[in-house]
Amino acid sequence: MADSLKQSNNIQGKVIVLGVSGSIAAYKAADLTSELRKAGAEVFVVMTESSTRFITPLTMSTVSRNPVATSLWDEGKDWHPGHIELADQADIFLVAPATANQIANFAHGQCPDLLSSIYLATRAPVLLVPAMNGKMYDHPLTVENRRILANNGVSFVEPVVGELACGYQGNGKMAPIQDILNSLQHLS
Numbered sequence: 616m617a618d619s620l621k622q623s624n625n626i627q628g629k630v631i632v633l634g635v636s637g638s639i640a641a642y643k644a645a646d647l648t649s650e651l652r653k654a655g656a657e658v659f660v661v662m663t664e665s666s667t668r669f670i671t672p673l674t675m676s677t678v679s680r681n682p683v684a685t686s687l688w689d690e691g692k693d694w695h696p697g698h699i700e701l702a703d704q705a706d707i708f709l710v711a712p713a714t715a716n717q718i719a720n721f722a723h724g725q726c727p728d729l730l731s732s733i734y735l736a737t738r739a740p741v742l743l744v745p746a747m748n749g750k751m752y753d754h755p756l757t758v759e760n761r762r763i764l765a766n767n768g769v770s771f772v773e774p775v776v777g778e779l780a781c782g783y784q785g786n787g788k789m790a791p792i793q794d795i796l797n798s799l800q801h802l803s
Contacts, residue, residue, distance in 0.1 A: 625800050627655030632701055632737070634710035634730045635675065636717040637665025640746035640789040644670060647711055647792050648678045654796065659701060660684070661730050663717070687729045702736035707802060710734075711772075712746030712789050715757050721769070722760035740802050741769045746789035753786070772798045 631651055635644045651658050660675040660683045672683040684701065710717060720731040734741065751757060752774060761771065772795050777788040
């Protein structure tokens, strides 16, 4: 996958803060992190508590080769708030997968977790990659939340149609990694 980025690689040398929220698609974040690193990005992973039920921080720290942040309460040892530091370092803020819950938090300025706090503090371009049940994705409130975010400059990589973890066929499956990489090229 990273080979396709060699000709036009706008993410080489960039700091990408990768948020992972609590979807079954969280396991794909390991491959995404690996591909981002192959493309020359420095990746710092921030996981919601619920995402750690699907993939471990150890896995993500191993593939990113950086510490993984999971809680506001486990921030740095000095006086600097770690979430502000990460927000300031980010060249790109990417959330893959982005759940309905995380999208709602972002749209309404809610900060119940570290990931939402970093979202509000960063001035980096934001790319969200939704993954959820199709009924949840198409619910009027989720549609409205996506509209709010889009109107505030947030970009999206739309989910694809396929078999969902719930057993349904439909829209809501996380976009392929190559689609995410392509979108990052246009974002950065």
